Amino acid sequence: MAQRVEAALEIAVSRAETGAPPLLAAAVRHAVFSGGARVRPQLCLAIAQACGDDQPGLADAAAAAIEMLHCASLAHDDLPCFDDAATRRGRPSVHALYGAPLAVLAGDALIVMAFETVARAGVAAPSRLPLLLGTVARGVGMPAGIAAGQAWESEPSPPVEIYHQAKTGALFVAATMSGALAAGADPQPWRALGEALGAAYQVADDLADAVLTEADLGKPTGRDEALHRPTLVGQLGLRGAYDRLQALVGEAVDAIPPCEGARELRELVRMQATRLAPKQLARSAA
Amino acid sequence: MAQRVEAALEIAVSRAETGAPPLLAAAVRHAVFSGGARVRPQLCLAIAQACGDDQPGLADAAAAAIEMLHCASLAHDDLPCFDDAATRRGRPSVHALYGAPLAVLAGDALIVMAFETVARAGVAAPSRLPLLLGTVARGVGMPAGIAAGQAWESEPSPPVEIYHQAKTGALFVAATMSGALAAGADPQPWRALGEALGAAYQVADDLADAVLTEADLGKPTGRDEALHRPTLVGQLGLRGAYDRLQALVGEAVDAIPPCEGARELRELVRMQATRLAPKQLARSAA
Numbered sequence: 001m002a003q004r005v006e007a008a009l010e011i012a013v014s015r016a017e018t019g020a021p022p023l024l025a026a027a028v029r030h031a032v033f034s035g036g037a038r039v040r041p042q043l044c045l046a047i048a049q050a051c052g053d054d055q056p057g058l059a060d061a062a063a064a065a066i067e068m069l070h071c072a073s074l075a076h077d078d079l080p081c082f083d084d085a086a087t088r089r090g091r092p093s094v095h096a097l098y099g100a101p102l103a104v105l106a107g108d109a110l111i112v113m114a115f116e117t118v119a120r121a122g123v124a125a126p127s128r129l130p131l132l133l134g135t136v137a138r139g140v141g142m143p144a145g146i147a148a149g150q151a152w153e154s155e156p157s158p159p160v161e162i163y164h165q166a167k168t169g170a171l172f173v174a175a176t177m178s179g180a181l182a183a184g185a186d187p188q189p190w191r192a193l194g195e196a197l198g199a200a201y202q203v204a205d206d207l208a209d210a211v212l213t214e215a216d217l218g219k220p221t222g223r224d225e226a227l228h229r230p231t232l233v234g235q236l237g238l239r240g241a242y243d244r245l246q247a248l249v250g251e252a253v254d255a256i257p258p259c260e261g262a263r264e265l266r267e268l269v270r271m272q273a274t275r276l277a278p279k280q281l282a283r284s285a286a
Numbered sequence: 287m288a289q290r291v292e293a294a295l296e297i298a299v300s301r302a303e304t305g306a307p308p309l310l311a312a313a314v315r316h317a318v319f320s321g322g323a324r325v326r327p328q329l330c331l332a333i334a335q336a337c338g339d340d341q342p343g344l345a346d347a348a349a350a351a352i353e354m355l356h357c358a359s360l361a362h363d364d365l366p367c368f369d370d371a372a373t374r375r376g377r378p379s380v381h382a383l384y385g386a387p388l389a390v391l392a393g394d395a396l397i398v399m400a401f402e403t404v405a406r407a408g409v410a411a412p413s414r415l416p417l418l419l420g421t422v423a424r425g426v427g428m429p430a431g432i433a434a435g436q437a438w439e440s441e442p443s444p445p446v447e448i449y450h451q452a453k454t455g456a457l458f459v460a461a462t463m464s465g466a467l468a469a470g471a472d473p474q475p476w477r478a479l480g481e482a483l484g485a486a487y488q489v490a491d492d493l494a495d496a497v498l499t500e501a502d503l504g505k506p507t508g509r510d511e512a513l514h515r516p517t518l519v520g521q522l523g524l525r526g527a528y529d530r531l532q533a534l535v536g537e538a539v540d541a542i543p544p545c546e547g548a549r550e551l552r553e554l555v556r557m558q559a560t561r562l563a564p565k566q567l568a569r570s571a572a
Contacts, residue, residue, distance in 0.1 A: 020429035112427030141398030143306035
């Protein structure tokens with residue numbers, strides 16, 4: 001599955017490179033191929049498989065689109081006018097390497113490429129495109145996708161749940177539901193899994209920001225506190241947030257509907273989940 | 287036609303507002319409804335009509351998408367890390383009013399909303415979506431859409447023709463071809479019209495930047511020279527660029543293929559074209 005994700009991303013990115021401005025092409029490649037865990041696209045493909053995967057090209061495209069949109073959001077989130085992060089996944093962020101203008105444009109290009117990739121693959125099953133593209137779009141746009149999530153940080157008192165759901169949860173929901181839609185299945189049974197995983201990732205992110213060092217995490221930490229963002233660690237304390245994370249992982253596993261590969265899918269979710277909690281906390285809580 | 291464009295934009299924007307972060311929603315609305323001439327979406331609709339317009343909802347969506355993508359590119363182009371323009375169309379630019387973070391996010395949201403709008407309207411004729419969305423995407427993405435056009439400005443010696451075609455021409459080509467595609471027609475006969483109009487607009491933009499004042503134009507001028515951008519005025523001189531503009535408008539009119547509303551379309555192109563040349567130049571050249 002990991003190879004399928006990398007292959008789909010390679011196809012989408014290399015198709016856009018021929019004739020492109022060389023620095024933009026390099027910035028896009030850096031944004032996409034810099035050691036991401038590919039959690040969302042693997043989830044998308046796993047659910048497409050659980051639903052029969054009768055159009056694997058469309059599922060590949062949906063998975064690649066979800067990851068390209070994630071990478072676009074990171075490139076923009078690291079900009080000087082947002083987090084001003086010089087590192088990401090232990091490497092220079094896009095703007096640190098290529099400057100803010102190309103980081104803005106690489107993010108823009110990746111958003112466009114995401115929809116272009118799904119549209120192109122949709123030739124094989126065009127009747128699936130309206131819902132599939134709409135679902136992907138809802139994960140990243142307005143009113144309640146990633147762009148909205150980041151924008152809540154500009155509001156005087158953002159509602160914490162809605163902010164987290166938009167900034168992190170929405171793309172997980174898009175990943176699970178688009179996996180089902182790419183395979184021609186009803187997406188609704190897969191919503192709860194996306195919601196629980198998205199919430200788990202947000203708690204894990206808050207925990208990591210609070211307890212890890214930049215060397216541990218590969219990006220600046222302590223940003224939430226420095227930027228006065230509302231976090232669950234602030235609300236529940238470290239131990240409370242850790243317990244919430246464990247509960248959410250359980251919820252995610254329980255949310256997997258009856259399907260062909262349910263057992264493998266539960267394994268995948270549990271495996272991803274063990275990587276979620278900062279090890280330091282897992283030890284002290286054990 | 288102008289009302290059709292405004293109505294389609296109003297539907298697309300207001301649909302995304304409910305539940306959105308209020309400042310993001312306001313920034314998106316400001317980016318879209320600030321006195322734009324709507325040249326591209328009117329062109330798109332005019333061509334859909336010339337091709338029979340059998341799916342007016344899809345044509346409306348394509349036109350709205352083209353304009354939202356144009357507005358997104360302006361919001362990003364005005365950012366401090368690009369043109370750092372405080373005004374646009376005689377009003378404050380998005381970042382001047384809402385700050386750089388919300389200007390980035392409003393642009394991102396508009397790109398997503400553009401594709402979402404077309405995908406939603408595609409329910410009525412899904413088999414048209416792959417080519418239609420691909421055509422819209424090519425106008426704004428990588429390798430040769432607006433994002434690529436802006437990115438050429440970060441290269442040490444951009445090829446002028448390719449840079450202009452990407453920055454301005456590509457979205458005009460997308461406008462004409464997507465109008466045909468939304469109506470289920472062959473888009474190829476409409477490519478040359480888009481290319482000629484895009485080239486004409488680029489020359490007009492260079493001329494305006496060179497000869498008008500900020501009060502005339504409603505945005506800062508003299509930016510090309512200040513930013514050492516390659517321009518046609520620099521290459522051909524004022525008079526040469528003005529002659530080129532007139533020739534391109536003639537080419538555009540001649541490029542209209544035989545179709546139902548060919549005469550009205552030629553009128554529309556000529557009318558838009560007379561608004562293109564800075565009046566000061568038209569007088570001195572007359």
